[in-house]
Structures are given as structure tokens and as C-alpha cells.
Amino acid sequence: GAVVSQHPSRVICKSGTSVKIECRSLDFQATTMFWYRQFPKQSLMLMATSNEGSKATYEQGVEKDKFLINHASLTLSTLTVTSAHPEDSSFYICSARVPGLVGYEQFFGPGTRLTVL
Amino acid sequence: QKEVEQNSGPLSVPEGAIASLNCTYSDRGSQSFFWYRQYSGKSPELIMSIYSNGDKEDGRFTAQLNKASQYVSLLIRDSQPSDSATYLCAVERAGNKLTFGGGTRVLVKP
Numbered sequence: 001g002a003v004v005s006q007h008p009s010r011v012i013c014k015s016g017t018s019v020k021i022e023c024r025s026l027d028f029q030a031t032t033m034f035w036y037r038q039f040p041k042q043s044l045m046l047m048a049t050s051n052e053g054s055k056a057t058y059e060q061g062v063e064k065d066k067f068l069i070n071h072a073s074l075t076l077s078t079l080t081v082t083s084a085h086p087e088d089s090s091f092y093i094c095s096a097r098v099p100g101l102v103g104y105e106q107f108f109g110p111g112t113r114l115t116v117l
Numbered sequence: 118q119k120e121v122e123q124n125s126g127p128l129s130v131p132e133g134a135i136a137s138l139n140c141t142y143s144d145r146g147s148q149s150f151f152w153y154r155q156y157s158g159k160s161p162e163l164i165m166s167i168y169s170n171g172d173k174e175d176g177r178f179t180a181q182l183n184k185a186s187q188y189v190s191l192l193i194r195d196s197q198p199s200d201s202a203t204y205l206c207a208v209e210r211a212g213n214k215l216t217f218g219g220g221t222r223v224l225v226k227p
Contacts, residue, residue: 032213034215042219049213108161108162
């Protein structure tokens, strides 16, 4: 499958600081990437769709001014959690949608575990 | 009614047996369906995709789709302890977005 990387894998920060997470497609170009959040013992929840060269589209209930998404190139999307608070502590995972043999498939990066103190 | 529903488990299976996982979805217009495996603390890994009614086999895994019944299943044959994980059913909706079920935890006992 397609390879998606994320950096950093783990970050601990103080409340009120901003954290940037990078998502890269390593062996393909991705015009669309997705950002998910997963709280302990819960399933993945889609936060936003990142579109190369245009604004991201956010799911209902996700604050676009808090979770800034930039998709400046075909291989890189970034998620910035601004003024992070303890309730933002979660597992953030990006994915990219690529054509498979029959239809499109989504492959996930390894995730970034954010802990806000 | 949740958009994608799965039994949370745990589903306990003896080593070498068949694990059977089920998933139902509410959007009758959905066309693309996926099974992901997620180990604790890791991100999801795609193991199967299925787009048309019937069975699709890949190694020890078989996915089954019945669009009329809005039902997707996954069979894991010859279950191994390394198959112990949470299995997520995902359905693609408008905008190429995936909606995930809550996941079924599978425990394969030696």
C-alpha cells in the first residue's frame, strides 16, 4: 500500500502552546488528505479534509480556527493545534486517498500522540 | 441509529479457528467498504476493500458484502495470536470520506 508518514510521532506540550503535525505522502502525490482524531477506546473521528491548493473543509463541530490545516504541496499537509489545552490531548492520524485496483483506498500515517499538560 | 455499527466484542477465538466479524451501515447509497486492523497504540492498517456484492478473498481474509441487507463481514481463517487487534469497518460516504464503526476487539488465544 501507499506510504504515509507523520512527524512527530509523539509530542508533549504545555497548555496554551501551538503544535504542528506534518503528514507526508512518500511515494505518491496526494491532492486530498484527511485528518482524524482518536480518543482512548473510541473509534476514529474525521476532523477535516485537506485539499492541495485550497482551503480545508471541516466536519461539523470542529473549530477551524483552532485546528489549522495547510496543504501547500502534493506531498505535504500540516495540522496545527493552536493554543492547545488538555482536552486536545489525543491521537491524531492523517490519511491519503489513492487509487487501488478497483476503487480508491485510504492509507493512514502512523499517527501523532499529543499530550497537553 | 449509528451510521456504521459493529459489535464491540471482545470476540475470543481459539488459535486456528475462524473469526467472524460483522458490520452494518445505514447509508444505502454507499459503494465502497473497508476493513482496517488496528493494534493497540498504532494507526489503522488497511486489510481489505470491497466494492461489489459477494465475497472477496485475500490470503486468510475473506470480506463479504450484501448491499441489499446493508451488511459487510470479515472472516479470518486459521486465526493466529498476531491477529489479536481491533478491527474497524469503514464505509465511504459523500466527499470520499470514511465513516468508521466502533471496532470489534478480537482476542486469539493460543
